[in-house]
Amino acid sequence: MSSKSKLKLSLLAATAVLLLNPGLVLKTFQNDDSKLRAQEMAWTLPTPATEASKMDANDPLLAPAAGAVSSSAAVSDANAAFAPPAASVAPPTDRVAVNPQAAPGDNPFLRPASSVPVATAVSVALPAVQPVASVVEVPAVANPFAPASKPAIEATTVQPGSVASVDIAALRYYASTRDLKRVGAELRRLKDLYPDWQPPKDLFTPVSQFDEQPLWDIYATGNYAAVRAGIARAQSVNPKWQPSEDLVTKLQLGEARSLIDSAMAQSRWKDVILTAQALPSLMVCGEMQVQWNVAEAFARLRNYADAFDVYRYILSSCDDPTMRLSTVQKASLLIPPVGFTSLLALGRTTQDGHPEFENLGFDGIRRQIGAFIEHGDFSEMPANEEITRFVDFIQRNASVEDANLIGWYFYAQKEWNTANAWFLQATKFKRDPKSIEGLILTLRQMDKTEDALKLARHYIKLSPDVARQYIEIVSSVLTADKPTLTLEETENALFQETVTSQKSALGAQALGWKYLASNDKATAKTWFADSVEWQPTEGGVVGLAVLAARSKNGRALNALKVNYGKSFTALRDFKVYSPRYVAKRTPKTRDKAVSNKPKTLADYLRSAS
Numbered sequence: 001m002s003s004k005s006k007l008k009l010s011l012l013a014a015t016a017v018l019l020l021n022p023g024l025v026l027k028t029f030q031n032d033d034s035k036l037r038a039q040e041m042a043w044t045l046p047t048p049a050t051e052a053s054k055m056d057a058n059d060p061l062l063a064p065a066a067g068a069v070s071s072s073a074a075v076s077d078a079n080a081a082f083a084p085p086a087a088s089v090a091p092p093t094d095r096v097a098v099n100p101q102a103a104p105g106d107n108p109f110l111r112p113a114s115s116v117p118v119a120t121a122v123s124v125a126l127p128a129v130q131p132v133a134s135v136v137e138v139p140a141v142a143n144p145f146a147p148a149s150k151p152a153i154e155a156t157t158v159q160p161g162s163v164a165s166v167d168i169a170a171l172r173y174y175a176s177t178r179d180l181k182r183v184g185a186e187l188r189r190l191k192d193l194y195p196d197w198q199p200p201k202d203l204f205t206p207v208s209q210f211d212e213q214p215l216w217d218i219y220a221t222g223n224y225a226a227v228r229a230g231i232a233r234a235q236s237v238n239p240k241w242q243p244s245e246d247l248v249t250k251l252q253l254g255e256a257r258s259l260i261d262s263a264m265a266q267s268r269w270k271d272v273i274l275t276a277q278a279l280p281s282l283m284v285c286g287e288m289q290v291q292w293n294v295a296e297a298f299a300r301l302r303n304y305a306d307a308f309d310v311y312r313y314i315l316s317s318c319d320d321p322t323m324r325l326s327t328v329q330k331a332s333l334l335i336p337p338v339g340f341t342s343l344l345a346l347g348r349t350t351q352d353g354h355p356e357f358e359n360l361g362f363d364g365i366r367r368q369i370g371a372f373i374e375h376g377d378f379s380e381m382p383a384n385e386e387i388t389r390f391v392d393f394i395q396r397n398a399s400v401e402d403a404n405l406i407g408w409y410f411y412a413q414k415e416w417n418t419a420n421a422w423f424l425q426a427t428k429f430k431r432d433p434k435s436i437e438g439l440i441l442t443l444r445q446m447d448k449t450e451d452a453l454k455l456a457r458h459y460i461k462l463s464p465d466v467a468r469q470y471i472e473i474v475s476s477v478l479t480a481d482k483p484t485l486t487l488e489e490t491e492n493a494l495f496q497e498t499v500t501s502q503k504s505a506l507g508a509q510a511l512g513w514k515y516l517a518s519n520d521k522a523t524a525k526t527w528f529a530d531s532v533e534w535q536p537t538e539g540g541v542v543g544l545a546v547l548a549a550r551s552k553n554g555r556a557l558n559a560l561k562v563n564y565g566k567s568f569t570a571l572r573d574f575k576v577y578s579p580r581y582v583a584k585r586t587p588k589t590r591d592k593a594v595s596n597k598p599k600t601l602a603d604y605l606r607s608a609s
Contacts (some may be wrong), residue, residue, distance in 0.1 A: 096304055098338055104345030107312065108338045109305040166190060166197050175203045202240075210234055210241050219247070224255045249281075256282055257290060264293050272297035285318035292330055299334035307331075308339045315346040321356075328357050337364070359397070365390050369405055373412045398429035407438050416445045433463035440469045449473060450485060457491075460498060467502050471495070475510035505535035512543045521547060538568040545574050 102108035171190065174182040183203075190197060218226045228251075231243050243251075256279045263271040276282055276294045283291060291314055298307035311331045315324060328347075332340045347356030355361070365386060371377070394402045407422035423438035436459050443452035456470035474495045477483050487495070499507030508531035515524035525547050531540030541564045548557040557574055565571050 096302070096336055098336075102342065104342055105312075106342060107305055107308045108342050109308055109336075111305040112303055166194055168200065171199070172203065205240055210238065212244060212247060215243070215247060219251065219254070222254070222258070224251060224258065227251055252279060253282060253287075257287070260290055260293055264297070267300070269297040269300045273301075283313070285314070285320070285323070288314070288318070288320075288323050288327075292327070296330070296334055304335050304339055307335055308343070311335075311339075311343055312346060315343065324356070325360075328360055332360065332363065354396075359393070362390050362393060362402070366402070366405060369409050373408050376412070400426045400430040400432050400435060403429060404432075404435055404438060407442075411438070411442065414445070416442050420446065433459075433466055436462060437465050437469055440466070440473075444473065449477075453485065457494070460494075464502065467498055468504065471498060471502065471504045471507040475506050478510040478514050500530075503534040505531045505537050505540060508534065509537065509539040509543060512540070516543065516546065521551075536564060536567070538570055541568050542570050545571055549574050 097110035097112075098108045099110055168190070171183065171186045174186055187199060190199075215227055215230045218230060227247075234241055234243075256275055259275045260272050260282075263269075263275065272293055276290060283294075291310055295307045295310035298304070298310065308331075311327055314327045318324060318327075324347075328340070328343055331343055341361075344355070344357045344361050350356055390402070393399065394406075403422055403426035407419045407426065410416075410419035410422065420439060420442035423435055423442060426432065426435040427439070436455065440452045440455050443449075443455065453470070453473045456466060456473055459466050460470050461467070474487065474491070477485050477487060495507065496511065498504075499511065508527045512524045512527035512531060515521075515527065524543070528540050528543035528547065531537065532544065541560060545557060545560050548554075548560065561571050561574070
């Protein structure tokens with residue numbers, strides 16, 4: 001049995017389990033009725049509790065689908081919704097060196113022989129500043145960018161309780177008041193607490209009252225060079241003045257962040273890494289974009305081991321659920337699947353007892369099903385147990401998108417009944433325009449045109465895609481040689497209103513042919529003209545050509561041939577009408593017809609004049 005057949009059997013079995021569960025499926029599908037007659041269904045879509053009171057008692061039952069004009073377009077839209085762009089897919093595992101012994105959550109990649117050296121100087125140097133002590137967030141795991149031999153800037157970072165964190169506010173106060181007795185007592189106290197501590201050399205230097213607020217205002221604009229210039233100007237006036245530690249620290253971080261952004265924009269991956277390594281205080285949860293940039297830089301250099309370490313550091317240290325989810329999503333596009341799978345193991349357990357990244361774990365199955373929908377073939381097939389877990393996930397999470405995806409999988413194989421069942425199940429999770437279109441399309445394929453029309457009519461205002469389905473159905477009825485449905489006058493009015501609001505060339509053509517068949521040429525011409533104005537198609541242009549030929553309007557027919565003859569070859573069959581020329585008889589003058597008397601000289605002169 002082929003892998004494709006195995007997957008189909010697995011999905012069919014899962015469908016049976018899903019649809020026969022009374023708590024998960026409408027009662028209609030518990031019956032073994034192959035016809036699945038829509039009029040026997042409970043035409044009520046499930047909605048959230050907050051919307052239950054707003055539901056119409058006659059609300060038709062629909063299914064999730066992508067609003068496509070045709071079945072092929074719908075399948076294409078569904079695939080686009082679930083399959084990531086080919087350019088964004090992470091490189092396959094077999095192209096990189098991996099450690100097959102790595103446990104889930106561990107780094108599975110072997111480090112390349114040549115990678116960016118950790119302690120290398122920054123290629124684009126940060127502006128020189130006076131070292132400023134700053135507190136670095138202590139992560140749950142080691143900072144992957146903390147080099148073995150720490151740069152000078154990192155050496156100035158402090159930890160709580162270290163010598164650099166000594167509080168000398170009181171000492172400076174006593175020094176400013178020249179209270180030498182208290183200064184001495186405070187110095188002895190601090191030396192007892194911190195034997196290695198040394199008092200500052202500028203202890204008795206008067207503190208400047210310089211107002212930093214203008215510099216902070218410039219900093220807020222991101223013009224860090226202007227802040228540096230302002231500091232230089234202030235120090236030229238008062239050489240002993242120094243900017244606050246807060247300003248200098250944030251200025252350093254801002255400049256480094258700007259350098260990293262610039263390097264990312266120019267694909268200078270090594271500069272991204274080296275700049276971050278020169279200032280490890282950037283590698284904290286509050287600087288998530290910097291960490292993402294550095295991880296991507298490693299991945300672009302095919303150093304997947306270090307890229308993995310950055311992602312693992314984030315997942316081990318940062319708590320924001322949105323940032324954690326985005327981190328795993330970004331990793332899935334940049335590192336091979338083996339690394340992405342290992343990162344999934346670092347997910348925490350949610351309140352309902354399920355893995356944090358469970359949804360992302362099924363992306364591989366989604367891509368495989370999406371590939372089949374688009375190309376009709378799978379490169380690798382998911383195992384039966386994976387399909388079972390996927391269906392269980394769909395049930396527990398009421399995942400309308402995944403239910404739709406399986407619906408389109410069966411739709412691509414022309415398994416109309418099974419596809420319809422999945423679309424119907426999706427509508428139980430959520431009333432979604434794409435699900436509704438999926439039901440309409442499958443009902444049409446099952447020759448249930450009347451039921452499809454009822455659904456489309458009821459949800460016509462839900463989305464433009466459903467409205468287009470309604471137009472398609474009515475247009476096919478109007479232009480059929482032997483219509484299977486009779487449209488009431490109210491249906492015609494609704495159809496014309498919908499065609500106009502949607503500016504549907506297809507619907508306008510159908511109306512044009514309808515009125516032409518009833519010999520209402522003026523109304524037919526109006527609809528054909530609207531059709532061509534909205535979108536020139538062969539049906540609309542040919543309709544105008546038929547009217548021009550019947551009215552022997554050669555000028556109009558010739559204009560159609562000139563404008564659309566190259567696009568629509570059907571115009572070649574129309575002959576331009578040209579009336580035959582008949583010479584007009586010259587009327588006789590009154591004088592010549594009066595008498596046969598000989599003309600006198602006066603008569604000749606009169607005629608000559």
